[in-house]
Amino acid sequence: MIQSIDYAALAPALILAVTAALVLLLDAFLPRAPEPDPRAAAGARSNGRAAPAAVAGAMAASDPDGVPVKAGVPGGVGTVSGVPADVRAATGGLPAAGDADAEPARSASGSPAAAGLWRAGGRGVLGLVTLAGVLVALGALVAQAVSGGVRRTFCVPRDLVTGGEPPCSYVIDPFTLVIGGLVLVAALVVVLLSMAELAGGAIPVGEWYFLLLCTLVGAVALPASRDLIMLVVALELVSLPVFALTGLKRYDAASSEAALKLFLVSVVSTAVMLFGVSLLYGLSGSIYLDRLTVGPELRPVAVVAIVLVIAGFAFKVAAVPFHSWAGDVYQGAPVPVAALLSVISKAAGFAGLILLLVVALGAQAALWSPVVGVIAALTMTVGNLLALRQRHAVRLLAWSSVAQSGYILAPLGVRSEGAAGASIAYLVFYAAMNLGAFTVVMLVSRRSAGNTLDDYRGLAFRSPAAALALGFFLICLAGLPPGLAGLFAKVIVFREIIEGGGVALAIVMAVNTVIGLYYYVAWIAKLFTPAPQPAGPAGRTTPVAIAITVAMVVAVAFSVAPQAVFDLLPGALSARG
Amino acid sequence: MTTHYLVLSALLFAIGAVGVLVRRNAIVVFMCVELMLNACNLAFVTFARQHGNLDGQIIAFFVMVVAAAEVVVGLAIIVTIFRTRRSASVDDANLLKY
Numbered sequence: 001m002i003q004s005i006d007y008a009a010l011a012p013a014l015i016l017a018v019t020a021a022l023v024l025l026l027d028a029f030l031p032r033a034p035e036p037d038p039r040a041a042a043g044a045r046s047n048g049r050a051a052p053a054a055v056a057g058a059m060a061a062s063d064p065d066g067v068p069v070k071a072g073v074p075g076g077v078g079t080v081s082g083v084p085a086d087v088r089a090a091t092g093g094l095p096a097a098g099d100a101d102a103e104p105a106r107s108a109s110g111s112p113a114a115a116g117l118w119r120a121g122g123r124g125v126l127g128l129v130t131l132a133g134v135l136v137a138l139g140a141l142v143a144q145a146v147s148g149g150v151r152r153t154f155c156v157p158r159d160l161v162t163g164g165e166p167p168c169s170y171v172i173d174p175f176t177l178v179i180g181g182l183v184l185v186a187a188l189v190v191v192l193l194s195m196a197e198l199a200g201g202a203i204p205v206g207e208w209y210f211l212l213l214c215t216l217v218g219a220v221a222l223p224a225s226r227d228l229i230m231l232v233v234a235l236e237l238v239s240l241p242v243f244a245l246t247g248l249k250r251y252d253a254a255s256s257e258a259a260l261k262l263f264l265v266s267v268v269s270t271a272v273m274l275f276g277v278s279l280l281y282g283l284s285g286s287i288y289l290d291r292l293t294v295g296p297e298l299r300p301v302a303v304v305a306i307v308l309v310i311a312g313f314a315f316k317v318a319a320v321p322f323h324s325w326a327g328d329v330y331q332g333a334p335v336p337v338a339a340l341l342s343v344i345s346k347a348a349g350f351a352g353l354i355l356l357l358v359v360a361l362g363a364q365a366a367l368w369s370p371v372v373g374v375i376a377a378l379t380m381t382v383g384n385l386l387a388l389r390q391r392h393a394v395r396l397l398a399w400s401s402v403a404q405s406g407y408i409l410a411p412l413g414v415r416s417e418g419a420a421g422a423s424i425a426y427l428v429f430y431a432a433m434n435l436g437a438f439t440v441v442m443l444v445s446r447r448s449a450g451n452t453l454d455d456y457r458g459l460a461f462r463s464p465a466a467a468l469a470l471g472f473f474l475i476c477l478a479g480l481p482p483g484l485a486g487l488f489a490k491v492i493v494f495r496e497i498i499e500g501g502g503v504a505l506a507i508v509m510a511v512n513t514v515i516g517l518y519y520y521v522a523w524i525a526k527l528f529t530p531a532p533q534p535a536g537p538a539g540r541t542t543p544v545a546i547a548i549t550v551a552m553v554v555a556v557a558f559s560v561a562p563q564a565v566f567d568l569l570p571g572a573l574s575a576r577g
Numbered sequence: 578m579t580t581h582y583l584v585l586s587a588l589l590f591a592i593g594a595v596g597v598l599v600r601r602n603a604i605v606v607f608m609c610v611e612l613m614l615n616a617c618n619l620a621f622v623t624f625a626r627q628h629g630n631l632d633g634q635i636i637a638f639f640v641m642v643v644a645a646a647e648v649v650v651g652l653a654i655i656v657t658i659f660r661t662r663r664s665a666s667v668d669d670a671n672l673l674k675y
Contacts, residue, residue: 236643243650256657271613278620285628328673
C-alpha cells in the first residue's frame with residue numbers, strides 16, 4: 001500500500017532544500033579566490049584557517065592529499081569531493097587563483113584583480129540565489145494560505161487505524177502558515193544582512209548560505225510537525241546549522257567561543273528534552289501529538305516528563321533559568337546570526353513548545369501552566385534587570401529579547417482558551433520589532449566594530465533615517481504610543497492574562513514594562529545626543545538599507561493596522577485541531 | 578520486566594547529567610551528553626517493547642542520527658576553540674562576559 005505524498009503541502013520546505021543544494025553546487029563550481037587575509041598564506045598554523053574547514057568537514061572533503069591531485073584540483077572549503085575536480089578538469093581554463101586555495105603555502109601568487117572580480121561575482125550570485133529561494137518559498141506559502149483549508153500528508157494508512165481519523169505527521173493549518181510566514185519574512189531580512197556581513201570576506205560564502213537555508217528548512221517544517229519524531233528532527237535541523245554559522249568567522253576567538261557555548265547548552269537541552277519526550281511516549285504509547293494521552297494514575301510521571309520538556313525548550317527560547325548563554329552568544333556571533341537566533345530560532349522554539357503543550361498536552365494544562373507562569377515571570381524580570389546595565393548594543397538586545405520571551409510565555413502561564421493565540425500574536429509583533437532593531441545595529445556595526453551604546457551617540461545627525469528607524473523599533477519594543485505595534489501586542493497579552501485570572505502575573509508584567517522603558521528610552525536619547533564622531537569606512541550597506549526598509553514597512557504596517565494580524569489569529573487558535 | 582531497563586536508563590541519564598555539570602573539559606562534557614542521549618535511546622526502546630509497537634525503536638534511530646550530526650559539528654567547534662586557546666577547558670572560554 002503506497003502512500004501518496006502531498007507535495008503542495010511540502011512545497012516551502014522542499015523549495016528551500018533545493019535552493020540549499022543549488023547553493024552548494026554553485027559554490028563548488030564557482031572559482032575560489034585566494035584568502036583575503038595574509039595570515040592564511042602562512043599556512044594552517046595560524047588560528048582560524050582550519051576552523052571553517054573543520055566545520056564544513058561533514059559535507060566537504062577538504063583534504064588535498066585524499067584526492068589524486070591533478071593540476072587543478074580544488075581542495076578548498078566547501079568543494080564537494082570529486083565532482084568539482086572533474087568539472088574543472090573538463091572546463092580547463094578557470095583562473096589559477098581559484099586553485100591557490102588548495103595549498104595555502106603557495107597562495108601568495110595568483111592574480112588578485114581577476115580573483116576579486118570572480119569573488120564579487122560568486123558572492124553576489126549565491127546571495128541572490130538564496131534570496132530568490134526564500135522568496136519562492138514565501139510565494140508557495142502564500143499560495144497555500146490563499147487556497148485555504150488544511151493540508152495533511154505523511155498520514156498513517158487508513159487500514160492500519162482502528163477507529164477515528166488516521167493521524168498525520170505533517171499538517172499545514174493556519175498555525176503552521178503564520179509561523180512559517182514569520183520565519184520566511186525574517187529570513188529575507190537575515191539574508192540581506194548576510195550580504196553585508198559576507199562582504200567582509202572573513203566568512204566562507206557558500207557554507208554560510210547553505211547552512212542558513214538548512215536552518216530555514218527546519219524552521220519551516222517545525223510548525224507543521226505533528227509527531228514527536230518530526231518535531232525532534234526539525235528542531236535539531238534548526239539548531240545544528242546555527243552552531244556552525246556562529247563559529248564560521250575566521251580568526252575570531254569570540255565567535256568560536258560563542259559557538260562552543262551555544263553548542264554545549266543546546267545539546268544538553270536536546271538531551272533533556274529527549275528524555276522528557278521518551279517519557280511522554282512511554283506514557284501514551286503513541287508518537288502522534290493528538291494521541292498523547294496520559295492516564296490519571298500516571299500523573300507523577302507526566303509531571304516529570306512535562307518539566308523535562310519545558311526545560312529543554314526553555315534553553316531554546318532563552319528563558320530563565322536557562323538564559324545565561326544568550327548574552328555571550330549574541331555578542332560573539334556575527335550580527336545576522338544574532339538576529340536569526342533571536343527571531344527565527346526563537347520562533348521555532350516557541351512553535352515547538354506550543355505544539356507540545358497546547359496541542360498535545362492541552363488536557364494536562366493544570367500540570368504545566370503554573371510552571372510556565374513562574375518561568376515567564378522570572379524570565380521577564382531577570383532579562384530586564386540584566387539589560388539595565390549593558391553597554392554593548394547587541395548584548396542589550398540579547399537581554400531585552402530574553403525579557404520579551406517572558407512576555408511571549410506569559411499567556412501560556414494562565415489557563416485560558418486563547419493563550420496560544422496571544423502568544424503567537426506577540427511573537428509575530430516581536431519578530432518585526434526586534435529584527436528591525438538588529439538591522440540598524442548591523443548598519444552601525446559596519447562603521448564601529450565595537451558596537452557599544454556610545455557608538456550610537458549622534459546617529460540622528462549622521463544618518464537621520466537610520467536613527468529614526470532605530471528609534472521607532474525601540475519605542476515599539478518598549479510599547480510606547482508612537483510604536484503602536486508593541487503597545488497592541490502588550491495589550492493583547494495583558495487581556496489574555498487577566499481573563500485567565502493571572503492577576504499576579506499581570507502585575508509582574510506591568511512592572512517589567514516600566515523597567516524596560518528605562519533602557520530603551522536611554523538608548524533612544526543617545527541617538528539624539530550631539531557628538532563628534534569620526535566616520536569610518538562604512539563598507540557595503542545597500543543590502544542593510546533594504547533590510548531596514550523591509551523591517552520598517554512591516555513594523556509600520558503592524559502599527560497602523562494591527563487588526564490584520566489579529567484577524568489571522570482565530571485560525572491560529574484552532575491549532576488544537 | 579522492563580522496569581530494570583528503565584531504571585538503568587534513568588541512572589545513565591543521571592550520570593551523564595552530573596558529568597555535564599562537574600566536568601570541565603569540553604570533550605568530556607560532550608561525552609556525557611552522548612551518555613544522556615543513549616539513556617534516552619534505551620528508554621525509547623524499552624517503551625517500544627512495553628507497548629508492543631515499533632515507534633520507539635524508530636525514534637531511537639533518529640536520535641542516533643541526530644547524535645552523529647552533533648558529534649560532527651561539535652568536534653569541529655571544539656577543535657576551533659582549541660586552536661585559538663590551546664585548551665579545551667570550558668573554564669578557559671572566558672572572553673565574553675557580563
